[in-house]
Amino acid sequence: MEANLVDKSVIETGEMVLNMGPQHPSTHGVLRLKIHTDGEIVSQIEPVIGYLHRCFEKHCEKLSYEQIVPFTDRCDYLASMHMDHAYSIAVEKLLDIELPDRVEYIRVIIAELQRIASHLVAVGTFGLDVGAITPFTWTIRDRERVLDLFETLCGARLLYNYIWPGGVSHDLPPKFIERALDFLDYFDPQIDELNNLLTTNKIFIERTADVGILPPEVGINFGVSGPSLRGSGVNFDLRKNEPYSIYSKFDFDVPVGKGEMGTIGDTWDRYYVRVLEMRESAKIIRQACAELPGGDVHAALPKKIRPNAGEVYGRYESARGDVGFYIMSNGKNIPMRVKMRSPAFCNLSVLSEISEGWMISDVIAILGSLDIVLGEIDR
Amino acid sequence: MTSIFDSLQESLAFLNLDLFMLLSLISLLGGTVIFLVMAVNALVAVYFERKVSAFMQDRLGPMEVGILGFKGGKKFWGGIGQTLADAIKLLTKEDILPKSSDKFLMILAPFIIFSGAFLTFIGLPFAQNIVISDFNIGLFYIVAMSSVGVIGIILAGWSSNNKWSLYGAMRAAAQIISYEIPIGLSLLLVVIVSGSLHLGDIVQWQETNRWFIFHSPFAFLAFFIYFISTVAETNRTPFDIPEAESELVAGWMTEYSGFRWALFFLSEYANMLIVCIVASIVFLGGWLSPLHLINIFPESWYILDGPALGFFWVSLKAVILIFVMMWFRWTFPRLRVDQLMYVCWKVFIPFALANLFFVSLWELIF
């Protein structure tokens, strides 16, 4: 659809400010968008965030390093494991601890399962945004399987506090690997089902292809990261570019948007990259499960985390994108400053750039394709 | 074909009231009947829809509010009483009117929409002789009445003084008015062939010849155009942009609550029933049994046909069509406004016009 749908020279139109949110079915949380519309056409968007601000960084200045982990859970509540992992990696960099292999493998398995779970929600809610309700329930049903696995792992379904600086809280429970592999076998056909129902549906393609195109340079300039950036053809994945854990050992591809249904970097690409990434994660999990070594997962857990003065910037490829933890330590057991670089924060900042000139319905679709989590944006 | 109206007139003659009293009495009875039909239809259809959606989404749907000891938790079809409970809840719910809304119009709008659906039922036959009043232009009347509701929709959206409602109303107006055209064209095809606007005659024609859907490839196509257009006219997914839940919170009924909202709901499902009954009468041979299609059955089976079971056949066909509508809804995403218009003006209307032309040729040739 072209932006110049309305010929201004013929029709006199005025601008109307539409206030979407903080309570709205498809703002994925308490996000408020001040949309300047011209009929159905959007001329400008001002995102208003902060409704979910929970002073994460202020809390961190009052809590010891161990106690911060549960709070990182609360940041990205759809990918809590990733937040724990990112924070732990940063702290380990600060302490420079060497981790046992088993811990790394467990972390990778868990992180990729979490990626699948998070992408399932992203894909399902995206379908919901464009009006397809059934895919949502199907994806949520599959996500439940992952959550059940995590529940056997650490008892919690959403906020795990499982990955700790220097290790993990528990070893894998009995039968975990078998169950994980069972889940993957069950999961592959589900992706095909999803593709048949939603991805290749004509209406869905009409709604998403060629909509909200994010050019690569714009994305990079705005600091967009993760699937949203890969959707526009940029092959930038920290697991490949800066292998942080043991990702260098595994063989997997980084899916990027190819513009199969429309232009490169359109909404459909951002959506489809996530679908493909689930398959890649499954690949990684299979490899990791195959060569999972033994050992004690608590070997490297420090008695008391008291790093030397200094600072560290840890990067991590979460389900949303490039999570960064900038930790400044002054030698106490309480960090002096913890700054979290939240990917969704940057991804959202590009919204008004790419959704101007489209219709309100498209804004919903674009917002869904950016896959924001307000808990992480507002911290 | 006699209507309920006439038969009542005869049967109540012994009261020898004067004409005005008689007519008012009869119309009172007829109105009650229609209202009951609408209410029951809404109750059943909502439960049906919930269950269909639930099973298509691997859920169970309402399971708890069983009646007559039919308690949920064990059987799939539990929760029979759910919609009844919801209806009671809606009726006893607080009725909120926004402070800065146009009170009069906001109160008026639901009744306009409701009466639109209500009036349509008058000319709608459920079987050979089960029709409140039998017009000789019944088809025309139904098409005309079924588009009265859009006035109410516009009023509702405007008087709510809510931007979302306004968007919904505008979209609804554009959508319903445009989709009137393919509907009219595809029905016109039937009229051309059967040469009558009287629904009874149309069914008569199908009885003597064959069902319209099998009349010719064009009629076959026309049926689908008609059916999809009616899906759009009843504002259901994939054409539910007026109440697009993820975009406009609830479209033009955002500000409504309680009884008025229940009226919207009632007329929405009534419209579904109407369009499906019209489709089954006009294209699917109305109260004729499918046995006629394939003549392998002995004559004696044709007892299944005829006025006695007519109501059964009509409602069966209607229910199947309604199920298909729900099936659409739980399968497809939603179209965008301009795409909706595209489908209407650039796909349906050209095809409908072509149909009209070719069917006329067909009639000339055969």
Add this chain to the structure above:
Amino acid sequence: MTFDEIVALLDTKASGKTSVIEGKTVISVSPENWSEISAILKNESKLNFDYLMCISAYDKGDNKVYGAAYNFYSTVNNHYLEVRVEIEDGISIPSVVELWKAADWHEREAYDMMGLKFEGHPDLKRILLSDDWEGYPLRKNYKEPDYYHGLPVPKDKSYWD
């Protein structure tokens, strides 16, 4: 490029305007030079830091010096750089929004939380907190207000102690 090469190159480009914080792979820039250095970082083909990852405002603890740590990454050359701009309270840092659009919200957040002023920012206003908030919460000397819009702010848990 390694850190040392970057430092060397920066010295050739703008000698004496950058300094390396000893013991760290961090470059410190004074606010008056920052706009020039940032332009070099972005546009110099060998550096080509096109990806601004994060701007972390920090408080040194003495109620005087505040700083902003810029973490850069180059998606082309795959190298990092961390630059620090430290200021006394009240002095403003030149904004880099023209070079990196990502800086827009990060600078707003730095202003919101730590009270750093960025001159040249299109509209520097609070982003996470409400516009009528007083003070900058992440400063070490920040005092929680007793009341917010007349609502008492619970400080202790005396209701169940």
Add this chain to the structure above:
Amino acid sequence: MSEYLNNIVYGVKSFLTGMKLTMDHFRNKKELVATLQYPHEKWPVPERNIGFNHSEYNLIRSRLHVDIDDCIACMQCERACPVDCIKIDSIKPPKGSEIDCGMTSNDTQKKMIVSRFTIDMSECMYCNLCVFPCPEDCIYMVGGPNAEKHEIDYEFSQYKRDGMIFEFADATDEAIRDAGGEKWLDQRDVKLAKHNDGVELKGEVKSVKPDPITAPIKTDTPISTAKPATQTSESSGELEIKSFNDISDKMCRGIAKKAFMAAKRADKDAVAILADVAQALSDAGKMTEDIQSILDRLSASPSKAVAPAVEAGGDVKVESVPDAPEAVEMKEFDIKDLNAIEDKMARGTAKKAFIATKRSGEDKVEAVRKALTDAGKLDTATEDLLNSFSGAAAKVSAPVEAEKLAESTEEAVVEPVGDLPLFEIADLNGIDDKMTRGMAKKIFMAGKRTGKTRTEVIADLRAGLTEAGKLDDATNTILNKLGSGN
């Protein structure tokens, strides 16, 4: 044009694929439905593959539970909690005291008494961090692998927020006091008082309560004056720690009790004990008229035992029963007073009888007593009630004497001091709260204009202030002062 048609064909094809899928799901619902009917079926339900066997869980996140017998009060969990939802207080017995704090199940000798172990589950964020450091494994989340220690309990919803605060410590006050925890007990009492006050006024206005002190005193006085010096012998038996519970202010009560215990260990007799208590209180600067009067009463109370011998009939409780309505203002025996009777039936009978007598106009008390005895419903409580009223009737006959007695026991309550002159408005300045003061002064002026007596004005003040919910302890004391005319 071909693209146009291709679009349509592709669209129709994709629609059919999708519809086939949904229809498959519709048909195979029996296998595919993933819902768990929560109240009817709870996980683990392996056959539907939602949830697994407990043995396969590392742990489970649910309510925190503490085996308090194993807790050695090492405070590790309290320190680990990121949200401070665990509060532990412990008391170390003094050196040389042979108090055994018990052994844990790991055969660790406990060195402390855990006087308090509260977990506020409404604040807990189930991070499980408190479980790991525990050296005795006595704090854990119930269910799952811990199921044999404590069964799963994830449904602990409450109607009140307080319900989410779980208290695990089971040390009795005596044990704590023996371990030298009086100080802790006092602090706890203060907190509790604060809490209860908060709970009591649920936004409702408290009804005017007569001072609890006044009632018993009036009934006691005659005897105490009659036989001043005979009690000390048996008093030590009479005087108990409970007796101090009448002291309204928790702090003072604590001090009093402490002094009492100290004195009791040195087994002094009642008078000496009371002297000690008074001493301790005045040291703490907590001595108020109320407490003074209570002490007086206690010094007098031992006479209870010998009272019956002197007074004809009536058993012990007769005089000692606190009878508020009578004491505050000498009111007639009213049908409302019968509401004090617990048993429904008995109350019914009593009221019937009361009404009857009202018509016939004979002695109500006797009639009711008779009716109840006939109905066999006359239990001691009712007996006391009626006795008190018979006493009341007597009093009404001779108010003057009552007044004399009242003065003779110099106790400081609002009680009949109508003769005192009306106090000055400046006397109200003692009230700190501005609003309260203003209100009080208004009421005072109103009363003054209508020329009311001191008692009436004070009554008005009480009523008015409670009306506005402003009648706090301080104001109450001031009013008492004014009432007692000093």
